[in-house]
Amino acid sequence: MALLSVLDRSHTIAKPGFSRWMVPPAALCIHLCIGQVYAFSVFNLPMTKLIGITKSAPDDWKLTELGWIFSIAIFFLGFSAAVLGRWVEEGGPRRTMFTAALCFGGGFLISAFGVSAHQLWIVYLGYGVLGGIGLGLGYISPVSTLIKWFPDRPGMATGMAIMGFGGGAMIASPLSVWLMRVFSTPTHVGVAKTFVVLGIVYAIFMLVGSAIVRVPAPGWKPEGYVPLAQPKKLVSTRDVYVYQALRTPQFWLIWIVLCLNVTAGIGVLGQASAMSQEMFPGRVTAVAAGGFVGLLSIFNMAGRFFWASTSDFIGRKNTYFVFFVLGFILYALVPYFGGRGNLPLFILCFLIIISMYGGGFATVPAYLKDMFGTRYVGAIHGWLITAWSIAGVLGPVLVNYIRQYQIDSGVPKAQAYNVTMYIMAGLLVVGFIANFLIKAVDDRHHMALETVDEAVGVA
């Protein structure tokens, strides 16, 4: 037990001279690993051939069954982030990152056993449940720590970490494909061994993050940083307890803002390849569409850093206003550019849209910090992630079903996405209104000063 005490928050308090620039790499160690979840689909096809090897055998798993692994993982990401958020805040970042590493790495190892034994329920339990909990804990673990280290640039700091989540898939996808190629034999497709290697590598990488993370000493401020004497209207200087935050209209308005911003982007991201080929038949090949998806991933990642950093200068509310106004214009223009066959402007529209999708994720922790203070921002962020889970279902369903309905009604494939684009633009109008309604949190929701002191003491 004494050994585990090094995980306590009290053991992670930075000594004088510790550079706060060590904390973003610690956060990136976690987010670059858990971002792997976006690349999990590279295992789907190989896992349909575990018995047949070259083609699916009757007893092999079906794609529909395998799709549940990702869905369960995302469900447990949201669930654990929401339910365990308070434990994360009170236990400190090192304990959380350590636990996330064991869960995420362990999830892979259990799944490797499930693949070897050809028992899908073990994979559901391993990567889906345990890995999903690791995802949720890992996602929120560095948020409040980064905000405390960078009170002068909270958007930039959390943007850096959440950018890592966007970049994780770019590493995981080619790495997984390469490992499967290395481990494949005439009798095995190499998935189980790939899971073992990934589980160990990710666990080590995440443990390094947990080892180097530090929390600032109480009262620490960056040198030369002077908090504004007259804080901005929408920036709270006092904290709101996590469950009290859920009782404020501000939390639910931000929930709507995030949900609608993500809904608009996630549907496009999932369908980008098919959409570009169908809207530009003969001009965008399957290979070129793959390149388009890659470009979207880069803008998704870069947007996280760019927009979150920008929000430090123009404010969170204004940043979301930009997302909703610019997003509305761009979504409305997509059918026009598609109709005129203007591929470069079509691509440009989607690159900006996707950058704002990523930016929405990365800016929201700082928005919560402005509203509810820093003490429980990680836990509150955990609850807010449920908006992502809902949007993850809503966005693709909207795009897929409306497209199918249009095609069934006789609309040519090239125009089948037009109505979807206008609906997405409409959703952004609702998001604009929700963002407009956000005001400063009422004083009655703030923690009493002595409660804050006790909480800091516990921390």
Add this chain to the structure above:
Amino acid sequence: MADNNGSGTTALELALAWGFVGIPLVWGIYGTLVNAMKLFQ
């Protein structure tokens, strides 16, 4: 660094930490960019 008075974190530690996460990230971005160029071919 404003908060580094020289007795704590060294430049080497910072370089190692950023290299540890930066190298795989740059590798991933490079691979994705190479793939993305197919859009313009």
